[in-house]
Amino acid sequence: MIKTSTQADPSNLVDRFYPPKGQLLKWIGNKQKFAAVITANFPTQYNRYFEPFLGSGAILATVAPANGIGADTFKPLIEIWQTLKSKPSTLKAWYAERRSLIKKGTTKEQVYKKIQQSYNSNPNGADFLFLSRSCYGGVIRFRKADGYMSTPCGAHTPIAPESFNERVDCWYSRVKNTDFIHADYKKTFALAKKGDLIYCDPPYSFSQSILYGAQSFSLLELFEEIARAKRKGVLVALSIDGHKKSGNFFCDLPIPRNLFEREVFVDVGISMLRRFQKEGETLNDENVHDRLLLTY
Incomplete structure (x- = not known):
């Protein structure tokens, strides 16, 4: 039987981890606001840290x-992370x-629109970086048929280069000891050894079918990988849909x-995502609860 607990009060947490003050990328499903709660449930000791669904990092x-x-199947995204680690000045440029x-x-x-056209003709990290910071709500939406990024421009003004540079410096100091690889999560799981920690934040199984990487994702196959990792002595933490209403039904995982x-x-x-899908409609019943599942 799984032991259940409610969300911890961040004010009572032991301050082992501090989230960055600002996001490097705007990204739907970003866990930055809740990072203190999530990481408070990580073990105090482990060897190597793995994140196979990197996203916003x-x-x-x-x-x-x-x-x-840190790993992801989305190549332009990994190009951004690799550049942050190896050449942060290039990322700023x-x-x-x-x-x-x-x-004027x-x-x-x-x-x-110009950069979106450039990206769609030749997907690359440089264009994607600007688009992620400028698109509507960080909703990275692609057409399934041809991979065309169709997210419209956001209403906000993209942050100034000076502000972005400060974020690059902050984030570089936090990821400089991480290697970034373009790989499927199964290959990343295979690298983990006894005593390592894997944190998984996969695509939401019900609501994110229009987002990158979600079209062919299998939650059942992920559970199989987690079971194999657990048998090896790898510690796994999984963020997934909790008690959440998706459209007109409740998720049953x-x-x-x-x-x-x-x-x-x-x-x-x-x-x-629900804000994006139901613009102009009331969202009083659309609160999301993430379920953090732990194998330890």
């Missing part, structure tokens, strides 16, 4: 591991070059018996 940057692996196109006589919508030892529910508020 919010949890990884909060942990700031002494020895880490990528953003500044594109952000500087917004000037040229609107952010026009610049966004096929979680195997005896795989997890403990669960914690984290209230993450109203889903940005």
Whole structure:
């Protein structure tokens, strides 16, 4: 039987981990606001830290591991992380070059459209970096048929290059001991050894079918990988849909018996994806609860 607990009070947490003050990338499902609650449930001792669904890297940057692996199947994203580690000045230049196109006589919508066209003709980390910071709510949405990024420009003004540079410096100090690889989560799991910790934040199984990487993702196969890792003595923490209403039904996840030892529910508020899908409608019943499942 899984032991259940409610969300911890961040004010009562032992301050082992501190989230960065600002996001490097705008990203739907970003766990940065809840990183203190999530990481408070990590073991106090482990060897190497793994994050196979890297995304925004919010949890990884909060942990700031002494020895880490961050992985994702989305190549432009990994290109950003690899550049942050190896050439942070290049990352700054990528953003500044594109952000500087917004000037008198040229609107952010026009610049966004131009860079979106550039990205869609040749997917790359430099264009994707600007798009992630400029698109609507960090909703990285692709057409399933051809991979075309279709997210519209956001209403906000992208942050100034000077502010972005400060974030690069902060995030670099937190990820400098992490290696970033372009790999499927199964290959990343295979690298973990006894005593290592894996944190998983996969695509939401019900609500994120339009987002990158979610189209062919199998939650059942992930559970199989977690079971293999547990048998090897690898510690696994999994963020997944909790008591959440998705559209007009409630999620019922096929979680195997005896795989997890403990669960914690984290209230993450109203889903940005639901805001995007139901613009102009009331969202009073759309609160999301992430379920943090632990094999230890």
